Amino acid sequence: ETGVTQTPRHLVMGMTNKKSLKCEQHLGHNAMYWYKQSAKKPLELMFVYNFKEQTENNSVPSRFSPECPNSSHLFLHLHTLQPEDSALYLCASSQDAQGNTIYFGEGSWLTVV
Amino acid sequence: LAKTTQPISMDSYEGQEVNITCSHNNIATNDYITWYQQFPSQGPRFIIQGYKTKVTNEVASLFIPADRKSSTLSLPRVSLSDTAVYYCLVGDEVDSNYQLIWGAGTKLIIKP
Numbered sequence: 013e014t015g016v017t018q019t020p021r022h023l024v025m026g027m028t029n030k031k032s033l034k035c036e037q038h039l040g041h042n043a044m045y046w047y048k049q050s051a052k053k054p055l056e057l058m059f060v061y062n063f064k065e066q067t068e069n070n071s072v073p074s075r076f077s078p079e080c081p082n083s084s085h086l087f088l089h090l091h092t093l094q095p096e097d098s099a100l101y102l103c104a105s106s107q108d109a110q111g112n113t114i115y116f117g118e119g120s121w122l123t124v125v
Numbered sequence: 126l127a128k129t130t131q132p133i134s135m136d137s138y139e140g141q142e143v144n145i146t147c148s149h150n151n152i153a154t155n156d157y158i159t160w161y162q163q164f165p166s167q168g169p170r171f172i173i174q175g176y177k178t179k180v181t182n183e184v185a186s187l188f189i190p191a192d193r194k195s196s197t198l199s200l201p202r203v204s205l206s207d208t209a210v211y212y213c214l215v216g217d218e219v220d221s222n223y224q225l226i227w228g229a230g231t232k233l234i235i236k237p
Contacts, residue, residue: 014168035211055212075185102168110223112159112214116168 016038018103021095026125033120035103042103043109044086046078047102050118052114055102057122062109095122129213129228136234145231147213150194152228153223158189158196159171163210163230172211173198200233208235 016037025031037044046058059107060068061080073096077089086103132145157200161169173180175187175196177209186199201206213228 014170016168054139057225057227069153100166104168107207110216112157112216113163113174114159114169114214114225116170119166119168121166 014115014117016103016115016117018101018107018120021118022123023122024054024125025090027093027095030089030091032090033103033122035086035088035117037084037086037103037115039115041105041107041115042077042083043106044080044083045114046076046086046088046097047092047104047106049102050099050103055119059088060109061081069107072080081083093122095124098123109119129215129226131211131213131228131231134232134234137203138236138237139204140202143207143233143235144197145200145211146195146197147228148195149213149215149226151217152193152215153218156218158193160185160187160196160198160212160216161212163212169209169212174203191231196222201231203235205235205237207233209233 043062048056056071058072058079064080075092079087081124100119102119104114106114129149137143157174159174160172162172163169173185173187175189177189180187188197210230210232212230215226
């Protein structure tokens with residue numbers, strides 16, 4: 013148990029579907045992250061939120077839409093995805109966005125069919 | 126921008142000491158070096174963090190030379206359960222823009 017909880021753990025969706033990934037952290041952190049991890053590729057940072065404000069969008073396609081209603085919750089809304097978007101999506105948090113002691117969730121495995 | 130380089134894979138045997146080195150040529154002056162462990166189907170997990178010289182905890186040691194352009198994660202007496210991917214992470218600051226730079230990961234396979 014890392015203090016970062018992601019749901020669902022597994023998701024299969026069609027290219028026309030709309031779904032959301034949810035992340036919640038119980039660590040009192042102020043920064044939250046979405047990472048994408050594809051097979052045989054390094055971790056790719058997607059979005060960073062610091063004190064609920066988005067501070068980084070790493071050139072992510074608009075079919076991925078993040079939402080951070082408060083410092084403890086982070087969502088990733090998905091719509092009209094492509095099969096190449098199939099990957100492990102990892103949520104993480106840290107005390108603030110300047111730190112590199114990051115706590116990860118277990119990840120959400122996404123398969124786009 | 127800092128770049129990290131680490132070996133793609135390594136093999137070792139149970140009971141051996143394993144050292145994994147990461148080079149990070151332009152690490153931010155005030156930033157720490159952090160190492161993570163990742164098992165299949167799980168998120169990366171924090172192992173150890175250091176700024177310079179040597180840091181030791183219950184699972185690993187981290188050696189950082191004076192120039193801080195590299196770091197070596199040392200796993201003493203590995204077991205089969207240490208088979209995982211190991212990532213180094215450093216921070217870099219360019220034009221007041223702080224970024225985290227992940228290594229590509231080293232896949233460590235421990236054999237009986």
